[in-house]
Amino acid sequence: MLFAAxxxxxxxxxxxxYPGEGERCPNKAMLLLCRxxxxxxxxxxxxxxxxxxxxxTNPKETMERFWWIATxxxxxxxxxxxxxxxxxxxxxxxxxxxxxxxxxxxxxxxLQVSTLLFTFGFVYLIAELYLIHTAFQQLxxxx
Numbered sequence: 001m002l003f004a005a006x007x008x009x010x011x012x013x014x015x016x017x018y019p020g021e022g023e024r025c026p027n028k029a030m031l032l033l034c035r036x037x038x039x040x041x042x043x044x045x046x047x048x049x050x051x052x053x054x055x056x057t058n059p060k061e062t063m064e065r066f067w068w069i070a071t072x073x074x075x076x077x078x079x080x081x082x083x084x085x086x087x088x089x090x091x092x093x094x095x096x097x098x099x100x101x102x103x104x105x106x107x108x109x110x111l112q113v114s115t116l117l118f119t120f121g122f123v124y125l126i127a128e129l130y131l132i133h134t135a136f137q138q139l140x141x142x143x
Contacts, residue, residue, distance in 0.1 A: 003108075004046035006075055007101055010082040011038075017086070025134055034127035041105045041120035054113040067111045074104045091136045098128045 025031045048055075056063040081097035084090075102125035109118030 001046040003071055003075060003104070004042040007045075007078070007104065008038075008042055010079070010097070013082075013086070025131055027130075027134070030127055030130050033123065034131055037120050037124035037127055041117060041124050044114060044117040044120060045105065045108055048114075056112060063111060067108065071104055071108065074100055074107070078104065091132065094132055095129065098132060099125065102128070 056067070078097055078100040081093055081100060085093040085097060102121050105121030105124060106118055109115070109121055
């Protein structure tokens with residue numbers, strides 16, 4: 001649950017800093033898909049529902065330790081990318097942060113043998129990259 005909260009926190013800061021930015025997407029279906037994928041993947045990462053998941057493979061303790069270390073390292077990178085984005089506001093930094101978050105979700109889905117988490121991670125990646133592209137395109141057109 002700690003990792004899921006750490007993945008969600010930068011979005012809270014983003015929407016506080018840029019109010020209404022998430023609502024400007026002209027494609028409401030993609031916006032809804034992105035939100036479902038984000039919240040769904042974070043719920044699946046925090047709670048284990050037992051649907052299409054088998055847990056860590058053998059040796060279980062080693063795989064779980066590897067997951068903790070690798071996820072924590074990627075989370076540090078994720079937070080660093082967000083911090084750089086808030087300072088410089090570059091599209092590439094935001095893309096890198098989203099890709100890092102998606103890698104964390106997909107990686108967790110693979111190691112935990114959770115098909116739903118793996119799938120939600122891919123849907124999140126595609127939908128969020130689309131939203132970033134359209135948001136920065138609209139921002140460029142407004143200037």
